[in-house]
Amino acid sequence: DSGVTQTPKHLITATGQRVTLRCSPRSGDLSVYWYQQSLDQGLQFLIHYYNGEERAKGNILERFSAQQFPDLHSELNLSSLELGDSALYFCASSVADRGDAGELFFGEGSRLTVL
């Protein structure tokens, strides 16, 4: 158990819909990273938050947004869903924004299926 909790574990929805994925980081970790893992794309970095502030953006679509709340949990919002958004979405947390800590602790992922 990594200490990172993601909900829901599985989600099936239809094209055009909107979903919210939730991540609770390990106790004490200030950084949250979101990744999308699909069969043909590998692990794609989406976005990084540190203590409520956005720190870095990767290949995140405009239809996707995220935020980190004062209690440090994070949510990834996916809207106007398309078939190609079907993937495993991972959240990872880290104690620091970068530097000597650096190790990411991953949740078990949320598997999104868009029909």
Next chain:
Amino acid sequence: AQSVSQHNHHVILSEAASLELGCNYSYGGTVNLFWYVQYPGQHLQLLLKYFSGDPLVKGIKGFEAEFIKSKFSFNLRKPSVQWSDTAEYFCAVMTSYDKVIFGPGTSLSVIP
């Protein structure tokens, strides 16, 4: 743009064989380097990491990796693999822009 490449998509070895998985990254600045492993049905977990100092780093379960700055490489090695090493292996790079970029992964299958 920063990127990470891994030499092999799928590797099949017999138990006791030696393992080397290649990883190269493209980024000109200071990087922190990682290897993560994902065992079947489990979450990703850290195998080893390099931040500075000795370019040969040792990790858990007998794995080690060597950072060669001139080649932008961070190859993972293990002298003798076991069936329990069957997993997906990911090389990752943390850049100064607070991104952690992962390679596409290498699937390792160890045959008893």
